[in-house]
Structure formats: structure tokens, C-alpha cells
Amino acid sequence: MGSEWQGLCHEGPQRHRFDKLALLPILKGERVQDQPLAIGAAGLEPRRVVPTMWSNSGRKPLAGAKNRLRDDFFAMMLAFLLCRKRMLLMHRENLQLFFVVANTEAIAALVESIYQLLCDGFALLDFAMESKLVRFLGSIRLAVPLLVAIAVILIGATFYESEVGSPTVQREIYKSAWFGALMFLLAVNLGISTLSRFPWKGPRKIGFALTHWGLIVIIAGSAAVIHLSTEGMLLVRTDSAPGSQIRIEGDLLEVVAPDQTRQQTDIFIKPDGAVYPRQFGGLSLLGYSDNAIKTVQFTNDGVVDNLAVKVQLHSDRMGQTLERWLAVAPAAYSQMDIGPAHLELFAASDEAELQQLLRAPSPEQNPMGTLAIRQIAGQSRDRTIDVEPTVGQTLALSPDLALTVVNVWPDFRLGSDGQPTSASDQFRNPAVQLLVTQGDEQERWFVFGKAGLPPVRSNDQIALALTYEPPAATPTDYFRLVAAPDHQIFYAAASSKGFKSGELPPGQSISPGWADFQISLVEQLDHAQVQRQIVPVMPVAAGTMAAEGAPALHVATPDGQDFWLPWGEPTALATANGEYFAAFTPKLLELPFYVKLNEFIVERNEGSESVAMWTSDITLFDPQTDTAAPRSVWMNHPTWFRGWKLAQASWNPGDLQQSTLQLKREPWWVTALTWTGSLLVVLGIVVMFYGPSLVKRWRQWTRSPQTEPEPPMDEGSEEKAVGTIPILAVFGK
Amino acid sequence: MKLTTFLIGLVLGALLLVWPISQWQPDGLDSLRSLTVQLDGRKKPLDTVAQETVAKIHGSTTYQSAEGTREDALSTYLAMWFNTRNWNEEPFVLVSYRPLKEAAGLDIERKQFTFQELMANRELAAIVGEAHRKELNEVDLSRNEREALTIEGRLNLLYQSVGDRQLPIVPHPDDRKGKWGSLDETTKLYSPEQAAPLLAAFAMMQQTLLQGGATHIPMVASLAEQLKAGLQQLSPDIYPTDAVMGREVYFNHFHPFAKAWQLYAIAFTVLLVSQWIKRWNIYWTAIGLFTTGIVVQTYGFFLRMQIADRPPVTNMYESVVWVGFGIMAIALLLEVFSQKRFYLLAAAPLSVVCLVLADSLPAVLDPSIAPLVPVLRDNFWLSIHVPTITLSYASFALALGVGHVALFNYLFTPQAKQRIKTLSQLNYRVLQVGVLLLTAGIILGGIWAHFSWGRFWGWDPKETWALIALLCYLAPLHGRLVGWIGDFGIHVASIVSFNAVLMAWYGVNFVLGTGLHSYGFGTGGSELLIASVVGLDLLMVLATAARHYGWFKRSEPLTTVENL
Structure with a gap:
């Protein structure tokens, strides 16, 4: 046969x-x-x-x-x-x-x-x-330099990461094509070297093959985890409807060109504001600002009499030129804050008002505000005290009721040590700390200036109502434009360097005294009408800009016009060739089910405020099968639903009604790959390192089951080999 | 014979454990020590509170007062609690960072300062103020400012501890996790009749101590017993049993980790002697002593796990102690198989250094048992991932030790070829253990990350550095297979690659300061010291390499007497 x-x-x-x-x-x-x-x-x-x-x-x-x-x-x-x-x-x-x-x-x-x-x-x-090439690809001569190269790249990457942050490094290195290619090369190297040692005979080779195949599987699995999984955050609240839309990291740009073609891409923004890709859907992406505000443009098409002026602020030292519109109406545009400085526009109806507006500011009446005291039980009248002179003083309100003003915090915060402190001298979140004494009872009070914030008090025994009226927030630095009845423009400028006022003819620059800023009048419209526009906010002085802006993307149309796209709002861009529609939006994904937060439970360590665990008690609704599943999610204990993994991500210590969940989905085979690979590698290493000697021992043992295996080397030769003690050989010679 | 000498070693070790006998004699203060305090999220005995407080403020658990008397943590703490000294003028607060002392105009040579000196120091106050401002604005702090905040913390703790009426020692009436009250708050939780005897006992303790200071401490023993019994009576179900608190007091005083390093040091000496004087044949005695050390340390971990109710390695202090343990355990295991002595000779000094460091730097490696952050809670993977990965660090540390022994040989006795050969085989075996454990540890970490963060691998810096460390060992091991590096190269690699382990273990949190693993690993510091030690070591390696390869040897003259 x-x-x-x-x-x-x-x-x-x-x-x-x-x-x-x-x-x-x-x-x-x-x-x-x-x-x-x-x-x-x-x-x-x-x-x-x-x-x-x-x-x-x-x-x-x-x-x-x-x-x-x-x-x-x-x-x-x-x-x-x-x-x-x-x-x-x-x-x-x-x-x-x-x-x-x-x-x-x-x-x-x-x-x-x-x-x-x-x-x-x-x-x-x-x-x-x-072939030579393939032999080289599978050789250890390639493997060692490859390992060294990967190690060096990774070392560089971690240091780079501490400079620029994780998203940039993820994008530029770990998820980049060239790093993927390097990993692929490693996998090829592993694969060919393993194949070329076929057949895998004996424990050492079996271990070798297991380990190296396992590594290939892990590399494949990890690559799949990074590239194929979907991950997003879902913010849920106990007092709101079930949510099903998760926020995925990154932003999206969607463009509808004049010919109605619709395109969409991921936008990556580096920390320095550079935007990738640079071109998309006919638009050039010029830059990004995470602090842009909506402002307006005015045209002279209005029917009613409405004054608008465009002023230019220029600083040589900061290399900045800003232009801003101010208008009498709508009222929202009659004043604006640029950093610590304040711009405002008034129209004076007569000469007297004009003089009044151009007068130097008078010193503050109550520089630290006033405190209104109302005794709920007692007979005495309500009274109001000026805070400034009373700081550190004790006031007797009635024979047994006394009040001490301990401190005033203009910008109240709790420091990292839990102690109250003031973040600045500006009355942004003013609070008064008081000590109220009635007989033996002592209470510490914090009364806040912001409306709607009830006082924080150490106890609830004393019947007293206190309200704190902080000083009227007149900015110390302001630039006021006043239009006389004949439409001539005057200015009044106050700064820490003094006060000045006068006429402001178009084109002439005034130094208001804020650093080296110069202000000039660029344009004046008498029948102004609003047109909306987005502009980025430039910090006037480093660190002083209040963070009230929203992110915006700076784009240019093919005909050279540039626009700012506000985040999350579709915008129409009018160009000579027609209208583009562009939307710069967060990346969102609709889940196939709804998540409702029933309760958010925070457990604390006994007797302290530190958090032991937080748990989201949720219900998951599946609209297709019309079922609801109650689940609990806490740290290290995620739950799975319809292929999605829900894990507790973060919480808001100030609001225990909300919770942020992380949702993640990856194909089952990806998980299977990594786990299989892991098992193979560990098993392989054990077999490779310890298999041969175990097999040897096993053979010895089966051959002569009654005698103990001999120690690998006999005592005599070892003694000879050791000689003097190596460490002390230093002294021996 | 082997067995006999081994047993002798064991017995000797056990004797050393119970020595000195005085540590077992009761001094009557046990009820004071085991008085339960609910602090920092758990119930602990007053003894622990005393040790932690004194160590945190003073940097050491014993205090040598201005008069020169040395006092233990408990009596120092009692002096604070009952305010029996003028704490304004005791040089008690540790300020160790030199640049800060310079900036604040403090005496550079002194280590401890008085409360008054520091509180009155304007420069220091200015630095602290600046630090707070920066924290609020989320600006990165300078090293000086971080240190200044630590000092502020110490001052606050001292201020709070002196004459402390707020110490929560009164149990909650019914809730096991409820907030405990201070003695002054007893009447809020219980009736005045219940509170009165407690307050009286406390007042009498204070009187006694105020009159006689530290010398009267034995006299408060009976009062303390009354106080404790009274507190226990208030809420017998909630108040922890004596056994639980006693266990922690016992752990504090038995000090198993210190006992372990002492045993290792003695065993190391015995092993050296056994090398010298062959007749005595005390090799197995040394092994016995090492075994006792391992047993004591294991027992220590067992106690600590029981007290803290969590896996053995959760913070930097524990990881250092665990690595010390791992080095010794792996060395002993390999020694039993190979019996070449070098493992133990290389391991013992390293292990002792680890344990002594952990013991003597409470300000850097904080030994206190604090509740875990939520991420680490209730977690099966923590209890296997971290010990595995730290054991791999331990075996690489052992390889570092063996590498050093080998390099010394290359440097001083290069003719001992056989010994050097043996050493490289030994080193290879340790590296194998390390590679296996590190791979397993990384993979276990991946599995944990899969559960906790939803991905197996995400290039987090700690993950990445563990991988880098692995690559740093794999590259030379593979290079050896092609013959690019020989035995000498493996020894050098085992020393040089350990820097990657150091980085993964310690550096990622402090040097890079980013990533998801940043919880639970304390503050940094001493980067410079570590960097210089590493630098010196690398110089040594370089010198050996120069000698081995003969870089600086003058070329031999071609004609010599021999070859003529």
C-alpha cells in the first residue's frame, strides 16, 4: 500500500x-x-x-x-x-x-x-x-534591537506624556501608524521565529512556542482593544429622565458644502491649539480656542436711532489688538468685562447727565458691604450694620445676644485643608464669618453675599436671621464712553493710576492706565443693528481672564473668509459661492438602552468625611424587549448589559444627585484574545524555564522511584569552586 | 547533622525573638495603650495614635527632650494630650528639608524646632501662604512649598494634639459605623450619670500627670483602667474587644519587621563566619536563622493584614517591606536548591536595607494604616496583582545583588573563573524568576484594568514602565542567546536594568507624576539622593567594565623575555 x-x-x-x-x-x-x-x-x-x-x-x-x-x-x-x-x-x-x-x-x-x-x-x-530576508525577519538579531528600540521609544513617550498630557501622546505615539507598524514588526518577528523552530519538541521548545504565540495573540488583542472598542461617559441624575446618549472622547466636525455634500470627521486638538486635520470638506481649520465668547457685530441698517461704537484695545507689550462693539441697545451690549477691566457705553440725554457720567468715582460708601440683622424672637428692631468698622468687634444686640464679626472673605473658598480662605480680593463670592453668642450657646456663622445661599451655621439654636449685602461691585478699572445728545463721544477712564476724562475723537488713542493698553474709537454707528458673531477671548493679562467662554473652532472658507464655530451649535457660513453649514460638536453615541439613576450612595469611613465607596443604584431599560433591570455599580464592580459594560467613573462631591458612568463595549473575541494570550504567555514561561528540569526530575524519579534525586552538584566540587568569600576577597589581596 | 545544625539555627532565632525578656513584662499601662480611638476612618488603640502622632510631628517614635531624657511615643503623647509641658518651647517639630530651612532663615544644622520658633517665622508663613494660594489656583507647587505645607501640617497636628479635648474615645451608642464623641461630648450621647465617672477619672489622670509628668505615668495605670472599663460599659456591643485592640498594640511593640531584619543581619554574619571557618560547619545554622526571620516577617504580614483587613501591599511603605521580604524569601528558596551561599550573601544586605529604610523614615514611608481609597477597595485583583509585581521587583533586586557580587569578583579576583561561572548561572536563574513574576504581574494588572477601567492595556505610565522594565531584562536575555553579550554582560544588565524597575516602582509617581496609578503612594522626595546612589553604582559598573575589557590597559610590548 x-x-x-x-x-x-x-x-x-x-x-x-x-x-x-x-x-x-x-x-x-x-x-x-x-x-x-x-x-x-x-x-x-x-x-x-x-x-x-x-x-x-x-x-x-x-x-x-x-x-x-x-x-x-x-x-x-x-x-x-x-x-x-x-x-x-x-x-x-x-x-x-x-x-x-x-x-x-x-x-x-x-x-x-x-x-x-x-x-x-x-x-x-x-x-x-x-530566503535571507525572512530569516532575518524571524531572527533574534532583529528581535534584540527591536526590543531596545521599543523600550527607548516608550521611555521617551512617558516623559513626553508628563509634558503634553495623555491624549496627545496617545494620538502621536501609541495609536499612531508607525508605532502600530513597529508592533506589527514585533509580531512578525515573533511569528516567524516561532514557525522556524517548528517542530516544538521538548518542554523548552513547547514553552518557547506557547510564550511567543501568546505574545502575538496579546499584541493583536491589545491593538484590537485600542482600536475597536467604544468608550464613553454618561452623566445621570436622580432627578432627571433616563439617559441613553453617551459622550465619547473627542470632537466632531460636520460640514455641508454648498453643493449639499455632507462630510464628517473627528477633530483632534493639541494642547497648543493646533487642529488636526488641517483641511476638511473645503474648509481650512485654522485653530481652536477653549475660551471663546459670543459677541456681536453691528451694521448701520437699523430703523431706530441706536448708537453703537467699535473700540480697539491695543497693547504693544502683550502684542494684542482686540476690537469690541458696544451699543446702547440691546442692553446686554452696553457694557462688557475684559479681564479685570470694564468697558461701558452710555447715551446722555442732556448736559447734566453727561457731566454726571464723566465725573470721577466717589469713594465707596460701605467698602465691605452691610449686614442686615433681624431678631426673630426678640422685640428689638431690625438693624443694619456696616461691616468694615466692625471687623473684630463684638456688638451687643440685646442683653444676652452678642455678635462678633470675625472675618470677611471677599472670595470665599475652602482650602485644601478644609479651612476657609479667600482666593482673591475681588468680591466674587463674599462671605462674613460671625460668632453669635446667646447665653451659653455659641454659634459660628458663615453668611454669604450671593442670593439664595443660606448661611452655614454650626448650630441651629439661636433665632436670628442675617443677610449680607456685599459692596456694590463697581469695578475699580473702567472705561466709560458717553455719547452727548449731539452724538459727540466723550470718555471717562478710571484705573489704579488715576482718573481722567475728555473728548474721544475717532482715531485718537487714550491710555486708560491698564498696563500699556491704548483704546481708540474705530467706528461709530447711529442706527446700529445686531449681527451675531463668535470671537475668541484673549486674556488681557495672564491668568486674569474669567473662564466664562466656551470652546470654538476657527475655520476659513475657500474664498478666504474666516469664522469661529461655537462648540455644539451648527453655524451657517455665508461665502461668495454659497452657504456652508458647519457643526463643531461633541462626539455622542446613542445607546440601545436607557440608564436611570435611582440613587447615588456615598459610604464614608467611620467617623470621618473621607469616602469609603460610592455606589450608583441604576435601572436599565431595554426598549426593544421592554424590560427593566435593576443594577448596582461600584468601583471595581461593573455591570454588563446588552454587550455594554457599565462602570462607576466619577462623582461630584458637591452634588450627590448625580453620577458619571463609564460605558464600554468591545467585541467578545477581543476579550477572548487577550485572555487567551495572557494564559499562553504565563504558561509558556513556566514551561520554558522550569519544564526541562521538572521533566528531568520526573524521569529520574520514574527510573529509580526509591532513591531521592541527587542534588545537581556534589558538595566537594562546590566547596572547591567557592574558595574565599567573594565580598571579603577585597581584603584578602 | 544538617538537620541538627538547622534546628540549632531555628532555636537560636526563636531565642533572639524573645530577647530581651523585658519586652514581655507588663507595665500596667496596657489598658491605656489599648484605649480605643476612632480616628482617620478606623478604630485604633491609643498606642497607635501615639506612635503615629509622634512620628508624624517628630519624624521618629522616640523623643529626646531638651533635658536629655529619652521618652517613648506613649509618654510623649500623654505629655501632649494632658498638656504637661510647655510645648511652645520643646524642640519637637521636624524640619528636615535644607533649602526650606535656608529660605526660612532657620539653623541648618538643627533638625527639630520649637512650635514657637516656627509659628513666629515670617518667611515660613509667607511660603505657606503662597503655597495655599497656588493650590487654590491649581498651580504646581515648588518643592519648598510642598515641604512648607508638610511643616504646616505638623504644626497643626501639634496644636491640635496638645491638650486635646476632642479625641473621639466615647463609643457611639448603637451604630457600628457611627461617629464617636470626645469625653466632653459624652453627655450628648449618654446620660450625665454615665458620663460623670469618666470625666472624673480623666480629670484625675490629668491631675496626676500635671503634678509629676512622665515619672507619674505608672500611677495613672489604674485610673486608665477605670476610664477604659467605663467607656466599654457605655456601649459594650460597639466597643471593640480587648483582643482586637490588644493585637494591634502587640503588633506595635513586637515589631516583627524590625525583628526580621535583625535576624537577617545576624544570619548573614553567621553565614560569613561559616565561609571562613569551615570546621564549625554552621551553614545550616545560618539557614535556620534566615528561616526564623522569614517566619517572623510572614507573621508580621499576617498580623498587619488582620489589623488592616486588606491585602498586604497597598502603599509605598508596605511595598518596601514586602520587597525586603520577597528578596529574602526568593533567595532562601533558590539557596535550598542550589546551596551556593551567594544568594543569601547577596540578599541579606539588600533586604536589611529595605527593612531599615522602611523602619527609620516614617515621614517618607508612612507606616500608618489608613483606610483605602475606593478604587483599591473590595478588590480581589489588588491582592494578587500588586504582591506579584512587587515580588518580581524583589527578584530583580536579588539579581542586582548577585550582579554586584559577581562584579566585585570581576574587579578583585578575576582569576576565580569557576566562581564567576557559578555566579552567572545563579544570576540567570533569578532573572528567570523575575521575568516570570513580572510578566504574570503585568498580565494580572491588565486583567484588573479590564474590570476597573474597561481596557486590558491603555499605555498608562505605570503600565508602560512595567513593560519597559520587562523589555530591559528581555533584551539582554535574548542578546545572550545570539552571543552578543556574555556572562559579564548579564551581570551588568542585572544592575543597569534595575534602574527601570526603580523607575516603575518609585519614579513614575514622583518623577513623572501622571497617570491612573497615582493613588496611595505618598509624597516623593529624596530623588536627588536616589539619583546619586544610582550614579555611583553605575560608575562602579563602568570601572569594572573598564577592567574587564581592559580599556585603560597599556598595550603590551610585543617583545618580552618570554616570547623571545
Whole structure:
């Protein structure tokens, strides 16, 4: 029988190819009867016939044609792998291969073609294995420099990350194409080196193969995790409707060109404001500001009499020129704050009012505000005290009721140590600290200037109502433009350097005394009408800009006009060629279910304020099946629902009604890949390092079960080897 | 014979443990020590409170007062609690950072200063004020400012501890997790009749101590017993049992980690002697002593885990102690298989250094047991990922030790070829252990991250550095296979690559200061010191390499007497 199969693996021009003709009869099932049939290799007698799971006789009668097809395919694969020339040469003595193939024509034809394909593939691979390049790709000579290079890149990346932050590094290095290519090269190196050491015989090689295959699987899995998973944040509140829209990291730009083509892309913004991509949908993306405000442009098309002026602020030192519109109406545009300075516009109806507006500011009446006291129980009248002179004083309100003004915090905050402190001298969040004494009862009070904030008090025993009226916020630095009845413009400027006022003719610059700023009147409109526009806010002095702006994207249309797109608002951009619509929006994703926060539970460590655990008690609604699932989510204990993983992400210590959940979804096979790879690697290392000696010991033990294994080296030679103590050899010589 | 000498070692170790006998003699203050305080989110004995408070303010658990008497933490704490000294003028507050002392115009040579000196120091106050302002505006603080905030914390703690009437020692009536009250608040929780005897006992304790200071401490023993019994009576279900508090007091005083390093040091000496004097044959005695040390340290971890009710490694202090343990345990295990002595000789000094550092720097490596942050809570993976990864650090540290022993050999006895060969085999084995543990640790971390952050791998700096450390060992190990580096190279690699481990273990949090792993690992500092030690070590490596490769050797003259 053996000689019949000579052709299977004969040497020839196509060295590794099976002889199809020789195989076909089997494939067609001519010889396949009830008995499993073995295929032997060249020149060998098949030694044994083993019924395998693919054997005809062993197959369950119920298995359908589909299963058969699959089984037969696997059978072919096995036969093929085992019959490869290499295998024959190396394992001639061990070769016992057996399989049975299908007995239907169709399957035979299919299998034949697949088989042909595989033959060619493997022949090519075998051929390739012998080429120099492939050998190098799989060699340790490549592996070591590669490992070193990756280590060096990673070291650089972590230091770079501490400079520029995680998103940039993720984008520029870890998720970049070239780093991916490097990882791919590593995987190729691992793969070829493992293949070239086939067959993996003996514990060391088995361990080696397991580890290296495991590493390939992990690299593939990790790449898949990074590139194929979806992750987003969902903010839920106990007092709002169920949410189903998650916020995914990153921003989106959607552009509808004048020809109605719609395009959409991810926008990446580096910390320095650079925007990627630079061109999209016909627009050039020029830059980004995370602090842009909406402002207005005025045109002179109005029907009613309405004054608007455009002023220019210019600073050489800061290299800045800002232009701002002020208008009498709408009222919102009659004044604005630029950093600590204040710009305002008034129209005086007569000469007296004009003089009044241009007068220097009078000193503040109550520089620290006033405190209104109302005794709820007592008979005494309500009274109001001026805070400034009373700081540190004790006032007797009634015979047994006294009040001490301990401190005034203009910009009240709680410091990191939990102590009250003031963040600045500006009355932004003013608070008065008081000590109220009634008989033996002592209470500490914090009364806030902001309306709607009830006082914070250490106890609730004393019947007293206090309201704090902070000083009227007149900015110390202001630039006031006043239009006389004849539309001539005057100015009044106050700063820490003094006060001045006078006429403001167009084009002339005035120094209001704020750093080296110069203010000039650029344009004046008498019938102004509003047009909205977005402009970025430039900090007037470093760090003084109040953060009230929103992000905006700076784009230019093909005809050279530039616009600012506010974040989250679709905007129409009018150009000569037609109108573009562009929307710079957060990336959002609709979930297939709804999440409702029932309760947010914060557990504290006993007797202290530090948090032990926070738990979101949620209900998940699936609208398709109309089911609701109650779940709890806490740190390290996520929950799974419809393929999504929900984990507790963060919370707001100031608002226990809300909770932020992290939602994540990745294909199941990605998880399976990484876990399999992990298992393979660890197992492989154990086998590789400790397999050989364990096997050795096992053999020793099985050979002579009654004698203990000898220690690897006998005492005598060891003593000789050790000699003097290495550390003390320093003194010996 | 082996067994006998081994047993001798064990017995000797056990004897050293119980020595000195005085540590077992009761001084009657046990009820004072085990008085329960609910502080920082858990119930702990007064003894722990005393140790932590004194260590935090003073930088050490014993205080040598101006008069020269040395006092332990408890009596120092009692002196604060009952305000029996003029704490304004005791030089008690640790200020160790030199540049800050310079900036504040303090005496550079002194380490401890009085409350008054520091409070009255305008420069210091200005630095603290600036630091607070920066914190509010979320600006990064300078090192001086961070140190100044630490000093402020110490001053606050001292101010709060002196004459402290707020110490929560009165149990909550019914809630196991409820907030405890101070003695003054007893009447809010209980009836005045219940409160009166407690207040009386406390007042009498104060009287006694005010009259006699530290010398009268034994006299308050009975009063303290009354006070404790009274407190226990108030809420017997809530008040922790004596066994629980006693265990912690016992842990504080038995001090297993200190005992462990002392045993290691003695065993190391014995091992050295066994090398010298072969006749004595005390090798196995040394092994016995090492074993006792390991057992004591294991016992210490067991106690600490019981007290804290959490896995063994959760902060920097614990990781240092654990690495000290790991080095010794791995060395002993490998030693039993190889019996070449070098493992233990290399491991013992490293392990002792780790444990002594952990013991003597309470201000940097804080040994106090504080509740865990939520991320680390209730977590199976924490209890296997962190110990595995720190054990891998330990085996790499052992490889570092073996590498050093080998390099000394290259430097001083390069002719001992056989020994050097042996050493490289030994080093290779430790590196194997390290690679296995580090790989397993990284993968376990990935699995945890999969649960906790939703991804297996995300290039977080700590993750990345663990991988870098692994690569730093894998590259030379693979390089050896092609013959690019030989035995000498492996020894050098085991020393140089350890820097990557240091970075992953310690540097990521302090040098880079970013990433998700930033919880629970305390403040930084001493970067410069560590950098200079590393630098010196690398110079040593360079010198050895120069000698090994003969970089500075003059080329031999071609004609010599021999080859003529």
C-alpha cells in the first residue's frame, strides 16, 4: 500500500505539492468504505489505523452536511500539515498519520481546491523561510534591537506624556501608524521565529512556542482593544429622565458644502491649539480656542436711532489688538468685562447727565458691604450694620445676644485643608464669618453675599436671621464712553493710576492706565443693528481672564473668509459661492438602552468625611424587549448589559444627585484574545524555564522511584569552586 | 547533622525573638495603650495614635527632650494630650528639608524646632501662604512649598494634639459605623450619670500627670483602667474587644519587621563566619536563622493584614517591606536548591536595607494604616496583582545583588573563573524568576484594568514602565542567546536594568507624576539622593567594565623575555 502513496510528497519541481491525481481517488471516496483509511507518507508503511473524530465510521449519523463539510476541511488541513516535507524529514520515525476523507464528490472538489490553495501557500512559505530576508525577519538579531528600540521609544513617550498630557501622546505615539507598524514588526518577528523552530519538541521548545504565540495573540488583542472598542461617559441624575446618549472622547466636525455634500470627521486638538486635520470638506481649520465668547457685530441698517461704537484695545507689550462693539441697545451690549477691566457705553440725554457720567468715582460708601440683622424672637428692631468698622468687634444686640464679626472673605473658598480662605480680593463670592453668642450657646456663622445661599451655621439654636449685602461691585478699572445728545463721544477712564476724562475723537488713542493698553474709537454707528458673531477671548493679562467662554473652532472658507464655530451649535457660513453649514460638536453615541439613576450612595469611613465607596443604584431599560433591570455599580464592580459594560467613573462631591458612568463595549473575541494570550504567555514561561528540569526530575524519579534525586552538584566540587568569600576577597589581596 | 545544625539555627532565632525578656513584662499601662480611638476612618488603640502622632510631628517614635531624657511615643503623647509641658518651647517639630530651612532663615544644622520658633517665622508663613494660594489656583507647587505645607501640617497636628479635648474615645451608642464623641461630648450621647465617672477619672489622670509628668505615668495605670472599663460599659456591643485592640498594640511593640531584619543581619554574619571557618560547619545554622526571620516577617504580614483587613501591599511603605521580604524569601528558596551561599550573601544586605529604610523614615514611608481609597477597595485583583509585581521587583533586586557580587569578583579576583561561572548561572536563574513574576504581574494588572477601567492595556505610565522594565531584562536575555553579550554582560544588565524597575516602582509617581496609578503612594522626595546612589553604582559598573575589557590597559610590548 505504501508504494501507492509515493506520489504524495515526491521531490520535484513543485517540491512540496501532493500529487493531486494520487489523492483524488481518496477524495472521491472510492476507497473509503466502512473502514477508516490511512494515508501514509512517502516510503513509509502506515503503522496503525486510528479512528479519529473525522472518521466515517465514528461520525454521528445526525451530523448534517454542514458539519461534514467542516470536519472534512479540518481533516484535509491536518493531513496536509502532517504531510509537509519538513515534517517528513524531521519526524520520519514518529510519523503516524491517519485520516479519512469525505466520500462525496462535491466536498471532494471543494476540499481539493482549498487544499490546492493551501499547498501553494505553504510551499511559498517554506520557500520564503529559506530566503535571507525572512530569516532575518524571524531572527533574534532583529528581535534584540527591536526590543531596545521599543523600550527607548516608550521611555521617551512617558516623559513626553508628563509634558503634553495623555491624549496627545496617545494620538502621536501609541495609536499612531508607525508605532502600530513597529508592533506589527514585533509580531512578525515573533511569528516567524516561532514557525522556524517548528517542530516544538521538548518542554523548552513547547514553552518557547506557547510564550511567543501568546505574545502575538496579546499584541493583536491589545491593538484590537485600542482600536475597536467604544468608550464613553454618561452623566445621570436622580432627578432627571433616563439617559441613553453617551459622550465619547473627542470632537466632531460636520460640514455641508454648498453643493449639499455632507462630510464628517473627528477633530483632534493639541494642547497648543493646533487642529488636526488641517483641511476638511473645503474648509481650512485654522485653530481652536477653549475660551471663546459670543459677541456681536453691528451694521448701520437699523430703523431706530441706536448708537453703537467699535473700540480697539491695543497693547504693544502683550502684542494684542482686540476690537469690541458696544451699543446702547440691546442692553446686554452696553457694557462688557475684559479681564479685570470694564468697558461701558452710555447715551446722555442732556448736559447734566453727561457731566454726571464723566465725573470721577466717589469713594465707596460701605467698602465691605452691610449686614442686615433681624431678631426673630426678640422685640428689638431690625438693624443694619456696616461691616468694615466692625471687623473684630463684638456688638451687643440685646442683653444676652452678642455678635462678633470675625472675618470677611471677599472670595470665599475652602482650602485644601478644609479651612476657609479667600482666593482673591475681588468680591466674587463674599462671605462674613460671625460668632453669635446667646447665653451659653455659641454659634459660628458663615453668611454669604450671593442670593439664595443660606448661611452655614454650626448650630441651629439661636433665632436670628442675617443677610449680607456685599459692596456694590463697581469695578475699580473702567472705561466709560458717553455719547452727548449731539452724538459727540466723550470718555471717562478710571484705573489704579488715576482718573481722567475728555473728548474721544475717532482715531485718537487714550491710555486708560491698564498696563500699556491704548483704546481708540474705530467706528461709530447711529442706527446700529445686531449681527451675531463668535470671537475668541484673549486674556488681557495672564491668568486674569474669567473662564466664562466656551470652546470654538476657527475655520476659513475657500474664498478666504474666516469664522469661529461655537462648540455644539451648527453655524451657517455665508461665502461668495454659497452657504456652508458647519457643526463643531461633541462626539455622542446613542445607546440601545436607557440608564436611570435611582440613587447615588456615598459610604464614608467611620467617623470621618473621607469616602469609603460610592455606589450608583441604576435601572436599565431595554426598549426593544421592554424590560427593566435593576443594577448596582461600584468601583471595581461593573455591570454588563446588552454587550455594554457599565462602570462607576466619577462623582461630584458637591452634588450627590448625580453620577458619571463609564460605558464600554468591545467585541467578545477581543476579550477572548487577550485572555487567551495572557494564559499562553504565563504558561509558556513556566514551561520554558522550569519544564526541562521538572521533566528531568520526573524521569529520574520514574527510573529509580526509591532513591531521592541527587542534588545537581556534589558538595566537594562546590566547596572547591567557592574558595574565599567573594565580598571579603577585597581584603584578602 | 544538617538537620541538627538547622534546628540549632531555628532555636537560636526563636531565642533572639524573645530577647530581651523585658519586652514581655507588663507595665500596667496596657489598658491605656489599648484605649480605643476612632480616628482617620478606623478604630485604633491609643498606642497607635501615639506612635503615629509622634512620628508624624517628630519624624521618629522616640523623643529626646531638651533635658536629655529619652521618652517613648506613649509618654510623649500623654505629655501632649494632658498638656504637661510647655510645648511652645520643646524642640519637637521636624524640619528636615535644607533649602526650606535656608529660605526660612532657620539653623541648618538643627533638625527639630520649637512650635514657637516656627509659628513666629515670617518667611515660613509667607511660603505657606503662597503655597495655599497656588493650590487654590491649581498651580504646581515648588518643592519648598510642598515641604512648607508638610511643616504646616505638623504644626497643626501639634496644636491640635496638645491638650486635646476632642479625641473621639466615647463609643457611639448603637451604630457600628457611627461617629464617636470626645469625653466632653459624652453627655450628648449618654446620660450625665454615665458620663460623670469618666470625666472624673480623666480629670484625675490629668491631675496626676500635671503634678509629676512622665515619672507619674505608672500611677495613672489604674485610673486608665477605670476610664477604659467605663467607656466599654457605655456601649459594650460597639466597643471593640480587648483582643482586637490588644493585637494591634502587640503588633506595635513586637515589631516583627524590625525583628526580621535583625535576624537577617545576624544570619548573614553567621553565614560569613561559616565561609571562613569551615570546621564549625554552621551553614545550616545560618539557614535556620534566615528561616526564623522569614517566619517572623510572614507573621508580621499576617498580623498587619488582620489589623488592616486588606491585602498586604497597598502603599509605598508596605511595598518596601514586602520587597525586603520577597528578596529574602526568593533567595532562601533558590539557596535550598542550589546551596551556593551567594544568594543569601547577596540578599541579606539588600533586604536589611529595605527593612531599615522602611523602619527609620516614617515621614517618607508612612507606616500608618489608613483606610483605602475606593478604587483599591473590595478588590480581589489588588491582592494578587500588586504582591506579584512587587515580588518580581524583589527578584530583580536579588539579581542586582548577585550582579554586584559577581562584579566585585570581576574587579578583585578575576582569576576565580569557576566562581564567576557559578555566579552567572545563579544570576540567570533569578532573572528567570523575575521575568516570570513580572510578566504574570503585568498580565494580572491588565486583567484588573479590564474590570476597573474597561481596557486590558491603555499605555498608562505605570503600565508602560512595567513593560519597559520587562523589555530591559528581555533584551539582554535574548542578546545572550545570539552571543552578543556574555556572562559579564548579564551581570551588568542585572544592575543597569534595575534602574527601570526603580523607575516603575518609585519614579513614575514622583518623577513623572501622571497617570491612573497615582493613588496611595505618598509624597516623593529624596530623588536627588536616589539619583546619586544610582550614579555611583553605575560608575562602579563602568570601572569594572573598564577592567574587564581592559580599556585603560597599556598595550603590551610585543617583545618580552618570554616570547623571545
